[in-house]
Amino acid sequence: MKFVDEFRDTVKAKTLTKEIQKIAQRLDANKITQARPLQIMEFCGGHTHTIFRYGIEQMLPDNIEMVHGPGCPVCVLPMGRVDDCVALAERPEVIFTTFGDAMRVPGSKKSLLQAKADGADIRMTYSPMDALNLARKNSDREVIFFGLGFETTMPSTALTVLHAEREGITNFSLFCNHITTVPTIKAVLDSPDMQLDGFLAPGHVAMVIGERPFDFITKDYHKPLVITGFEPLDILHSMWMLLQQIEAKESIVENQYSRIVPPEGNAPALEALTQVFEVREFFEWRGLGSIDHSGVRMKKEYAAYDAEEKFPVPNLKIADPKSCQCGEVIKGVIKPWDCKIFGTKCNPENPMGALMVSSEGACAAYYNNGYEKKSA
Amino acid sequence: MCLGIPGQIIEITNADKLTAKVDVSGIKREINIACIIDDEHPPERCVGDWVLVHVGFAMSRIDEDEAERTLKILEELGEVQEELSAMQNSA
Ligand code: SF4
Numbered sequence: 113m114k115f116v117d118e119f120r121d122t123v124k125a126k127t128l129t130k131e132i133q134k135i136a137q138r139l140d141a142n143k144i145t146q147a148r149p150l151q152i153m154e155f156c157g158g159h160t161h162t163i164f165r166y167g168i169e170q171m172l173p174d175n176i177e178m179v180h181g182p183g184c185p186v187c188v189l190p191m192g193r194v195d196d197c198v199a200l201a202e203r204p205e206v207i208f209t210t211f212g213d214a215m216r217v218p219g220s221k222k223s224l225l226q227a228k229a230d231g232a233d234i235r236m237t238y239s240p241m242d243a244l245n246l247a248r249k250n251s252d253r254e255v256i257f258f259g260l261g262f263e264t265t266m267p268s269t270a271l272t273v274l275h276a277e278r279e280g281i282t283n284f285s286l287f288c289n290h291i292t293t294v295p296t297i298k299a300v301l302d303s304p305d306m307q308l309d310g311f312l313a314p315g316h317v318a319m320v321i322g323e324r325p326f327d328f329i330t331k332d333y334h335k336p337l338v339i340t341g342f343e344p345l346d347i348l349h350s351m352w353m354l355l356q357q358i359e360a361k362e363s364i365v366e367n368q369y370s371r372i373v374p375p376e377g378n379a380p381a382l383e384a385l386t387q388v389f390e391v392r393e394f395f396e397w398r399g400l401g402s403i404d405h406s407g408v409r410m411k412k413e414y415a416a417y418d419a420e421e422k423f424p425v426p427n428l429k430i431a432d433p434k435s436c437q438c439g440e441v442i443k444g445v446i447k448p449w450d451c452k453i454f455g456t457k458c459n460p461e462n463p464m465g466a467l468m469v470s471s472e473g474a475c476a477a478y479y480n481n482g483y484e485k486k487s488a
Numbered sequence: 489m490c491l492g493i494p495g496q497i498i499e500i501t502n503a504d505k506l507t508a509k510v511d512v513s514g515i516k517r518e519i520n521i522a523c524i525i526d527d528e529h530p531p532e533r534c535v536g537d538w539v540l541v542h543v544g545f546a547m548s549r550i551d552e553d554e555a556e557r558t559l560k561i562l563e564e565l566g567e568v569q570e571e572l573s574a575m576q577n578s579a
Binding site: 241372 | 525540543547548550557566574
């Protein structure tokens, strides 16, 4: 418990850890964790980051393991998609804009950062609204915003498109690569090599979509789920709630983060989403392959703002490099250090796989926190 | 980009376009407030509100205490500097 002193409320942290230990002992005594440890997945990269920073995994009893899920948007960008971005960005009339996180993700030939060094007009923006501002100021150029992320960032790009429409700005378009949480969790649950026992669900996704979309996980798959905040105490608290459900053989959606997450989600945000986006039949992920209904595209009515309609997009499918084992890490089948090139050919300075790119990726989290060697 | 950062709304810059100026740890910038308003909480009542800002959009109203705690956690996670410099240097 070497990190417990850093918690905002150490007394609470210690109490929660003790309660978690107690339930874990009872689960063990009742032979629930006899065959294998419980596998709890935190879906969101933000949670992964907190879990590593505060050493939460080490505070958990041996019969509880954490599986770090695919909820880091830049980590699951396939190489082909990065190549598409580079192709768009290298068009002379285009100013290509995106969030900083996406710049370093390796493509099959180069990352956006390398394309920028080679002369493409690529600019990092904090917000899609900044990209729209660029379009206002550069009426002779085409400004494309590369929109990525789960439901947390989706409202921002939808609202920006609606702004552009209202103002009649015609040189702005969105390269829409948003992905959706619920179909992805479903794919993870359907994956034959995974045995999950419960979920810490992403708090900020739930802030937008509300509690109900998670119902099928508890009702159809009978897995307990707790919508979780991002403080270390939130994670411990949610873990405790989850274990209580497991002990009681219950599976319901609980909301630990109700101070931010309204049960029905955010109405204006949801309205903007349904106005601008529609579900894609399938979407390609790095490491996970194609997942049905896991992405959105822009509706026909917004074709004028859709980069895929305005420009030729190569839409290449590039297989992940052979030596990369990102997919197995995302699915929790292996730990990052089991990847043959972890820390050697693949490191944060020189990422081979996307899980090394962002501080929310499991491999970077292991590397940056010194989990370099397998400890016995 | 997924965690967001707390800030305080200091001024409504355009009530039609639903934009406001927010102060995030001393850095001021314009954000969109479409997601935090409704009939009971129109734009003009947003001044002074603490909000969680995700990529330039206020996504949730929070209390001051929550704002303070969140900022501290983000600092410990090493996310504050990154977020602030992205805000400042954007485009
Ligand atoms: S070490 Fe690199 S290549 Fe291996 S799984 Fe992690 S990110 Fe992928």
